[in-house]
Amino acid sequence: MTYTVRKPLRLIAVTALAGFITAASWASIVAADDDSIILQSTTSTLNSGLYDFLLPEFTAKTGITVNVVAVGTGQAIKNAVNGDGDVLLVHAKPAEEKFVADGFGVERFDVMYNDFIVVGLPSDPAGLREAKTATDALTRIAKADALFASRGDNSGTHKKEMSLWKSAGIDPTTASGEWYRETGSGMGATLNAAVGMGAYTMTDRATWISFKNKGDYIIVLEGDDALFNQYGITLVNPQKHPHVNVKAGQAFIDWILSDEGQAKIAAYTLDGQQLFFPNAGTK
């Protein structure tokens, strides 16, 4: 037999060493310092590349790092309610105002806007291109039993879509699993699914322009005022969550609402198209 008492000791030594190495690297493992904030954000602003364009300039100017957590608006607000972020930048005004009214946010400011569009197959089976309004378009989809992919995830886009169905007087969820397909996932995943199954879907224009798996899809509905898409920014209330980095968070909000920040938003283009239109201060 090869057993000696020393070998188990060696095993323990090796394991302890592994533990020590882990512990030593722990220092660089913990996040959050004075010079960084967590921005709970919607996905479109990240996926479109806007943050890659904006944030380096802000960081260079102030030394503040902005850590972006990009999830659907519903989840972003939920995370902010839990205090897991310093600043909230999303696009569902009623939900944001409720967030502030409930005491979780300090004050909400308009930042920028773009619009929602409906995309679909060029064959346009429900004839959306002849539709005059968004409600007309949705009515046509329901009448034709044409496939429609919904986010179904309580995101800003989903909230907007549901409000449009409501004003059309249709409850699409009764056809859930039939022509109405709720993906329960992000905009990109829903676009991938829609393109995959030949369904119509509603998306914000920024995500659509930057989306790379368009297939032969085209915009079949745009331009109705009801498709307006407003983005807002809110500081998480330090009275609810004392650890909120008020100084850095407020600096970011001030900058994005400033002439400089607003001009930077307007300057961001993709394929020659402006993706977001600044409108801070226009209450």
Added chain:
Amino acid sequence: MQDFAESFAIAFTLVVQLDPDLMEIVGLSLKVSLSAVAVSALIGLPLGAALGMARFPGRSVFIVLVNALMGMPPVVVGLLVYLMLSNAGPFGWMRLLYSPGAMIIAQTILITPIIAALTRDIVERLHEEYADYFRSLGVSSAGCLGALLWDARYSLLTVGLAGFGRAIAEVGAVMIVGGNIDHLTRVMTTAIALETSKGDLALALALGVILLALALTVNASVMLLRGTAVRTAYA
């Protein structure tokens, strides 16, 4: 399909150019998952070995439980860790959410049952062989545990690799507790999910190819080390 050829071309270019963003993401993936394996080994090896040696009432229930936990969905683990580490949760004061530390914790919870369950199986068989021998020498329980783990070390390497494989491949847990923050908590799998959501399927698949190559490299290195160690041990 054209996508596949394009993906391999992209993967090749990224690797050859040593793309700094890619290197950072690969580095963090390795750091998080290897740390998780190390911590899981510290917990899972002794736990699994003790479970393999000890006889106590309810032992089989405990074993079934540990075995079942091998099937824990990463997204559920992520959710649990989020609720624990959220500022609204009991451990919010640790300020760990959206940090690599949180990702290590989540992956550790995910793979500790795998390490413990597989270790239990290996040690139990060895213990049946050696139980009488240990008794004749009057070795203490702790001594037995150490000796059995040491004797099974080469098999346990494979156990570690199984845990590593699970950790490096999962996306559900690290996405929730890490937040996929650029230059902070973005790892290979969350980057793949992000590129997929951008519709850049070729780049997403390219990252997938690189992730596979990474797993292959780690496995090959461990096997090589093991081969050398075995030769040295029996030389």
